[in-house]
Amino acid sequence: xxxxxxxxxxxxxxxxxxxxxxxxxxxxxxxxxxxxxxxxxxxxxxxxxxxxxxxxxxxxxxxxxxxxxxxxxxxxxxxxxxxxxxxxxxxxxxxxxxxxxxxxxxxxxxxxxxxxxxxxxxxxxxxxxxxxxxxxxxxxxxxxxxxxxxxxxxxxxxxxxxxxxxxxxxxxxxxxxxxxxxxxxxxxxxxxxxxxxxxxxxxxxxxxxxxxxxxxxxxxxxxxxxxxxxxxxxxxxxxxxxxxxxxxxxxxxxxxxxxxxxxxxxxxxxxxxxxxxxxxxxxxxxxxxxxxxxxxxxxxxxxxxxxxxxxxxxxxxxxxxxxxxxxxxxxxxxxxxxxxxxxxxxxxxxxxxxxxxxxxxxxxxxxxxxxxxxxxxxxxxxxxxxxxxxxxxxxxxxxxxxxxxxxxxxxxxxxxxxxxxxxxxxxxxxxxxxxxxxxxxxxxxxxxxxxxxxxxxxxxxxxxxxxxxxxxxxxxxxxxxxxxxxxxxxxxxxxxxxxxxxxxxxxxxxxxxxxxxxxxxxxxxxxxxxxxxxxxxxxxxxxxxxxxxxxxxxxxxxxxxxxxxxxxxxxxxxxxxxxxxxxxxxxxxxxxxxxxxxxxxxxxxxxxxxxxxxxxxxxxxxxxxxxxxxxxxxxxxxxxxxxxxxxxxxxxxxxxxxxxxxxxxxxxxxxxxxxxxxxxxxxxxxxxxxxxxxxxxxxxxxxxxxxxxxxxxxxxxxxxxxxxxxxxxxxxxxxxxxxxxxxxx
Amino acid sequence: xxxxxxxxxxxxxxxxxxxxxxxxxxxxxxxxxxxxxxxxxxxxxxxxxxxxxxxxxxxxxxxxxxxxxxxxxxxxxxxxxxxxxxxxxxxxxxxxxxxxxxxxxxxxxxxxxxxxxxxxxxxxxxxxxxxxxxxxxxxxxxxxxxxxxxxxxxxxxxxxxxxxxxxxxxxxxxxxxxxxxxxxxxxxxxxxxxxxxxxxx
Numbered sequence: 001x002x003x004x005x006x007x008x009x010x011x012x013x014x015x016x017x018x019x020x021x022x023x024x025x026x027x028x029x030x031x032x033x034x035x036x037x038x039x040x041x042x043x044x045x046x047x048x049x050x051x052x053x054x055x056x057x058x059x060x061x062x063x064x065x066x067x068x069x070x071x072x073x074x075x076x077x078x079x080x081x082x083x084x085x086x087x088x089x090x091x092x093x094x095x096x097x098x099x100x101x102x103x104x105x106x107x108x109x110x111x112x113x114x115x116x117x118x119x120x121x122x123x124x125x126x127x128x129x130x131x132x133x134x135x136x137x138x139x140x141x142x143x144x145x146x147x148x149x150x151x152x153x154x155x156x157x158x159x160x161x162x163x164x165x166x167x168x169x170x171x172x173x174x175x176x177x178x179x180x181x182x183x184x185x186x187x188x189x190x191x192x193x194x195x196x197x198x199x200x201x202x203x204x205x206x207x208x209x210x211x212x213x214x215x216x217x218x219x220x221x222x223x224x225x226x227x228x229x230x231x232x233x234x235x236x237x238x239x240x241x242x243x244x245x246x247x248x249x250x251x252x253x254x255x256x257x258x259x260x261x262x263x264x265x266x267x268x269x270x271x272x273x274x275x276x277x278x279x280x281x282x283x284x285x286x287x288x289x290x291x292x293x294x295x296x297x298x299x300x301x302x303x304x305x306x307x308x309x310x311x312x313x314x315x316x317x318x319x320x321x322x323x324x325x326x327x328x329x330x331x332x333x334x335x336x337x338x339x340x341x342x343x344x345x346x347x348x349x350x351x352x353x354x355x356x357x358x359x360x361x362x363x364x365x366x367x368x369x370x371x372x373x374x375x376x377x378x379x380x381x382x383x384x385x386x387x388x389x390x391x392x393x394x395x396x397x398x399x400x401x402x403x404x405x406x407x408x409x410x411x412x413x414x415x416x417x418x419x420x421x422x423x424x425x426x427x428x429x430x431x432x433x434x435x436x437x438x439x440x441x442x443x444x445x446x447x448x449x450x451x452x453x454x455x456x457x458x459x460x461x462x463x464x465x466x467x468x469x470x471x472x473x474x475x476x477x478x479x480x481x482x483x484x485x486x487x488x489x490x491x492x493x494x495x496x497x498x499x500x501x502x503x504x505x506x507x508x509x510x511x512x513x514x515x516x517x518x519x520x521x522x523x524x525x526x527x528x529x530x531x532x533x534x535x536x537x538x539x540x541x542x543x544x545x546x547x548x549x550x551x552x553x554x555x556x557x558x559x560x561x562x563x564x565x566x567x568x569x570x571x572x573x574x575x576x577x578x579x580x581x582x583x584x585x586x587x588x589x590x591x592x593x594x595x596x597x598x599x600x601x602x603x604x605x606x607x608x609x610x611x612x613x614x615x616x617x618x619x620x621x622x623x624x625x626x627x628x629x630x631x632x633x634x635x636x637x638x639x640x641x642x643x644x645x646x647x648x649x650x651x652x653x654x655x656x657x658x659x660x661x662x663x664x665x666x667x668x669x670x671x672x673x674x675x676x677x678x679x680x681x682x683x684x685x686x687x688x689x690x691x692x693x694x695x696x697x698x699x700x701x702x703x704x705x706x707x708x709x710x711x712x713x714x715x716x717x718x719x720x721x722x723x724x725x726x727x728x729x730x731x732x733x734x735x736x737x738x739x740x741x742x743x744x745x
Numbered sequence: 746x747x748x749x750x751x752x753x754x755x756x757x758x759x760x761x762x763x764x765x766x767x768x769x770x771x772x773x774x775x776x777x778x779x780x781x782x783x784x785x786x787x788x789x790x791x792x793x794x795x796x797x798x799x800x801x802x803x804x805x806x807x808x809x810x811x812x813x814x815x816x817x818x819x820x821x822x823x824x825x826x827x828x829x830x831x832x833x834x835x836x837x838x839x840x841x842x843x844x845x846x847x848x849x850x851x852x853x854x855x856x857x858x859x860x861x862x863x864x865x866x867x868x869x870x871x872x873x874x875x876x877x878x879x880x881x882x883x884x885x886x887x888x889x890x891x892x893x894x895x896x897x898x899x900x901x902x903x904x905x906x907x908x909x910x911x912x913x914x915x916x917x918x919x920x921x922x923x924x925x926x927x928x929x930x931x932x933x934x935x936x937x938x939x940x941x942x943x944x945x946x
Contacts, residue, residue, distance in 0.1 A: 574820045609802035618796045650757075650798075658758045659795060661788040 102556045105228065107512065108166050109235035109347070112392060112472045114143070115172030115249035115289075117274060119266050122257040122296050130331045130370050135255050135296070136171045141343045142380050143167045143388075150389055153397055154475035155404060162474065167388050168347060172252055172279050189545050192350035193233045194583040199354075200229060201585065201632060227589050231556070234549055236347045242284040242453035243497040244505070245468040249281075251290035251392050255325075258295065258302040263310055264317065267293060284453040286465055290395045292321045292387055299328045299375075321391050325383050327376050338374040396469045403466040404478070407459050411485055447493040454498070460489050464498070471505065476513040480506055497543065500536030503529045504550045511557040523558075523565055530554045530572065534579075544581050551576040559597050567612070570597040570619075584630055591623030592639060599646055617646035625669055633676030640673055747776040747842045748946060749790040750938065752914065754926055755834035757798065761929040761938075764790070768943040778842055780822055793819045794838050797826040801838070805830055811911075812904050815895055825894040829907040831914070833925075837907055841946075843894050906945040913937040 116136040118126075123134030131137045149161040240247035254270045256263050271291060273279045281287055293314055297307040304326075311324040332339050372380075446458040454461040467482035483506035490499035507529035510522070530550065537547040551572050558569035573594045576582055582590055598616035603609060620643035627636035648655065657663040746767035752760040764776040780789045797817035804813045813828040822842060829837035893899065917923065917934045 571820060578821055607806075609799075609806065612799045614799045615796040618792050621792075652756075657795070658756070659791040660759075662791045662795060665788040665792075 100560075102228070102231065103512075103560050104164050105231060106235070106508075106553060106556060107474065108144075108164055109232070110246055110472055111166045111168055112250040112388075112396065113168045113170055113247055114292075114387070114392065115252040115274075116140075116169050116255070117172040117252055117270055117279060118255040119257065119260060119270060121259045122255045125257045125259060125296060125298060125327070125329050128329050128331060129327075129372070129376075133171075136169060139253075139380055139384065140169045141345045142377070143169045143384050144343075144346045146385055146388055147381055148385065150393065152393055152473050152475075154473065155400065155470065155478045160474070165388070167384070167392065169253075170247075170249070172249065172274065189237045189350060190548065190581070190583065192354055193230065193237070194585055196233055196350045196353050197226070197230060197585045197589075200226065201635075224589075224592065227593065230586065230589050231552060232347065233350050233353075234545075234552055236349045237545055238549075239349075240285065241497075243495075243501045245286070245465045246472070248285045248465070249289050250396060250469075250472075251292055251387075253292050253294055253387070255294040255296055258297045258307045258310070263295070264313065267314070267318075283455055284461065286456040286461070290321065290391060291318075292323070292391055293318050294323045294325055294383070297324060297326045299326050300330050323383050323386060326379050328373055332371040332373050332376070334371055336371070336373070339371040340374050340377045342370040342372055393473070396473055400466055400469045400473065400475075400478070403462055403469075407462050408466060408482060408485065411459075411463070412481075447495045449494075452495070452497065454495070460486065460493070460495075460498070463489075464502070467502075467505065471509055474512075476509040480509040480513060483509065496536045496540040497546075500533045500541065500543075500546065500550075503533035503536065504546075504553070507533065508553050508557060511561065523568065526558075527568055534575070538579065547579070548576060548581045551579075551581070555593060555597070559593075559600060562600060564601075566597045566600045570594045570615075573597065584626070588623055588626040588630060588632075588635065591619055591626055592642075595619035595623060595639075595642065595646070611649070613646050613649045617643045617650070620646060621666065621669065624673060628669070628673055628676060631676070633673050633680055636669075636673045637677055640670060746772070746844055746946070747778050748942060749776065749778070749794070749840040750910075750942070751791075751794050751838045751840075752929065753794075753798075753836045753838060755836075756926075757795070758926065759791075760835070760927070761934070763935065763938055763942075765939055765942045765946075767946055769946070774939075774943060778822075789822065790824075790840055793822065793824050794826065794840055797828075797838065797840075798836075800826075801828050801836060804828070812907055814900050814904075827900075827903045827907070829911065831911060835914075837910060837914075839903060839907070841894055841903075902945045906941050909941040909945070910938055913941075 116139065118135035126135045126138045129138070144166045146165050146167065149163055150165040151159050151161050152165075153159040238247055252274055254267060254274070256266050256270070260266050274291070275287065295307060295311050295314060297304065307324065311322065314322045446454055446460055448455065456462075463482055463486050467479045467486065470482065471479040483502045486502045487499065487506065490502055507526045510526060533550050534547055537543045537550060554572040555569045555576070558565040558572065573590050577587060577590050595616045598612035598619065601610075601612040603611035620639050624636040624639035624643060627633070627639060644655065651657065657666060747764070748766065749762070749764045751762050754760055764778075766772050766774050766776045768774045778786055778790060780786055796819070800817040801813065804816045811830050811832075813830060815825055816828050817826040818824065819826070824840050824842045827839045827841070831837070913934055914929075917929055917931050918925075920931070923929070
């Protein structure tokens with residue numbers, strides 16, 4: 001099995017090289033449209049079926065040994081694109097693996113941001129279709145996953161296809177908030193995440209909502225959907241800020257419609273607006289982002305020949321970065337032929353999630369969902385694919401290459417090192433003299449202390465942007481080395497937030513780089529980097545959200561490395577809880593996460609020791625305790641079950657702790673979970689608890705389980721014996737199931 | 746510094762428990778564990794000890810020493826665990842929790858104080874519990890065992906303690922009335938252990 005992650009980059013066959021699909025894709029479109037109609041359906045079904053797709057226990061346990069440090073493990077773990085390729089037929093299968101899933105989630109959260117700036121007439125046209133937010137709202141959900149494979153070339157020149165590439169559309173101008181009080185905003189953003197989670201939990205608890213069952217949340221050792229939601233929320237909070245450029249626009253879509261009476265003038269006006277008008281970016285955002293011109297043609301009312309003529313004119317004026325988007329202006333309703341439901345946005349920030357009211361209550365008839373004609377959907381998908389594949393990615397590749405050549409190589413070379421060194425020494429010399437004025441040793445003077453940012457054309461800002469671009473292009477090696485280059489600069493300038501960001505992303509990109517082996521020294525240096533990043537974020541900048549994001553990234557990425565990295569992942573999670581960054585529901589989720597981190601550390605092959613079952617079990621129990629205190633007995637029951645499963649390996653056959661106080665704690669917890677659960681279901685507690693002792697129940701089911709195994713073992717060679725035994729076994733099985741149902745529902 | 750010492754049989758059954766505090770630098774020898782909630786005091790130490798058995802099982806095959814030194818840490822309660830193995834497979838486990846650090850970060854963090862208020866306030870509460878003697882002695886003993894639980898001095902002190910307890914343990918279990926796997930109830934042994942604790946820790 002050769003995965004692009006493990007094998008040294010092989011020169012792709014000519015048909016594979018990035019130039020070809022770009023040229024060919026125009027011609028390929030008609031064919032592809034038909035293709036993607038088929039792929040559209042699973043895409044839409046997937047979010048609904050995804051959570052309920054808990055893989056059976058056997059598959060998850062068989063997945064566990066993979067995490068040991070065998071070479072196969074790495075190839076399996078590190079190949080997101082490869083998995084995606086192998087699961088072309090069914091996208092669901094590829095997502096089953098939890099480690100890959102969170103990894104891909106993290107990667108996708110750092111996708112390029114594309115601003116949208118549409119003329120009033122375009123927004124008007126789209127509003128007719130029912131999208132109140134205008135053109136931006138219409139195309140936003142489709143940008144999050146781009147159908148088909150996108151080929152990205154890295155700095156070395158080898159290209160790699162990505163199935164899960166995406167782009168984030170933002171409303172230009174909204175992306176950089178007018179200087180709100182940052183501290184207040186950040187703190188409340190964490191509170192908002194908590195509120196979103198609370199709402200989600202409530203919707204699970206309410207019996208009317210059948211979308212998510214508590215059973216879906218119990219999938220052992222895979223990532224629970226709730227945690228995924230938490231992670232996604234945490235990663236999508238960030239608005240554009242000076243210290244990292246992930247939220248700065250990479251490109252801007254400038255759209256006019258065929259209704260416009262003076263199309264070229266209005267395009268020019270829109271362009272001028274983005275350059276120095278009201279949509280001008282602040283000083284810390286690089287203004288040379290790509291402009292992409294779109295002509296929205298109204299299929300229902302306007303003449304296509306006129307639009308084509310206009311489009312040709314646009315192409316002459318603006319070159320390649322143009323597109324003619326043909327949309328129908330009539331509103332689509334469910335009952336229309338070929339109506340397709342608009343997919344939900346995956347990356348809604350918590351404030352957005354909170355601001356749109358629970359939609360089903362608004363309009364019962366149309367259930368609050370928007371529909372589009374299939375032709376429109378196809379047109380939008382084609383447009384976005386062309387935009388990203390033919391304009392945005394080449395633009396980013398080009399920028400990275402140019403900056404790498406002009407700015408980074410100068411720093412990387414020997415002379416560059418000497419220069420920075422001499423600057424450092426000069427700093428030593430001058431610091432004694434100028435310590436009163438406050439300029440630190442070796443400060444370059446590019447950092448604007450008063451406002452806390454680098455101007456966009458200073459080399460520090462450009463290097464950071466280059467690193468972020470290569471990160472978004474998933475060239476983690478280049479990104480990591482660039483971040484490494486930047487760290488000392490920022491420290492010299494005392495630009496602490498930049499400093500923290502560079503350390504954070506350096507560690508993250510090192511971890512994402514599949515070629516980096518998890519040797520001990522490397523892990524230690526990564527730990528160090530996260531530590532520095534946290535310290536700078538929290539103590540020097542008091543940015544709680546970034547700290548928590550950094551810690552969560554550390555936890556997830558280290559966990560996906562497996563082995564001893566999983567243990568340090570657990571340590572980071574504990575650190576996050578310790579620092580008081582995590583709100584109550586988050587505490588429960590983190591507790592579960594720590595448990596799963598430890599659980600992923602399995603015993604060494606052939607011996608009993610080396611696992612972390614006791615630790616995992618302990619954290620599961622604590623998580624159950626936390627859920628119970630939050631009044632979520634169903635989640636607590638899930639954790640309790642998980643804890644029992646984990647402890648089963650280390651405790652005696654009776655499943656009783658040898659230490660008396662532990663046993664009482666576990667018993668009390670079990671009892672109160674049961675009581676709470678039944679209370680929540682509105683059952684009579686006394687009767688239930690009187691009839692069945694929960695403890696007995698648990699133990700008997702445990703024993704039944706084991707006996708079943710043994711019987712099947714004994715019986716397997718004897719066919720007749722197994723025949724006679726099967727009914728017994730079946731009834732036992734039924735018993736067990738009934739028991740489980742009784743416990744859960 | 747608070748200590749919790751446990752002797753576990755090879756099948757993880759606790760044979761002997763004792764909790765005590767430091768007697769060095771003005772300590773009164775009474776254990777004061779700090780856990781987020783008072784209710785946890787009863788079971789948390791046992792959970793931490795029990796969970797560290799994972800590490801112990803791994804460490805016991807990695808070297809030939811009886812004293813395994815510091816094997817595990819439980820960061821949320823800043824607890825450290827040292828272990829000692831006897832030839833019969835009985836394990837001695839010592840959990841030690843250093844006194845609350847004197848909270849130097851609270852002043853230097855400045856603006857970060859708001860976000861860390863949770864941990865800071867909990868620290869305040871427990872140091873209040875500590876009383877005057879605890880907080881005043883904290884500074885004096887900053888170089889001694891209590892302050893840094895992973896330092897060589899601490900390892901050495903714990904080793905001395907473990908060896909002394911081991912000697913007494915062997916004498917106790919050689920008693921004709923003791924059968925293997927029984928709980929050690931001898932008051933003499935208990936006295937000896939707490940004396941060793943006073944002497945070394």
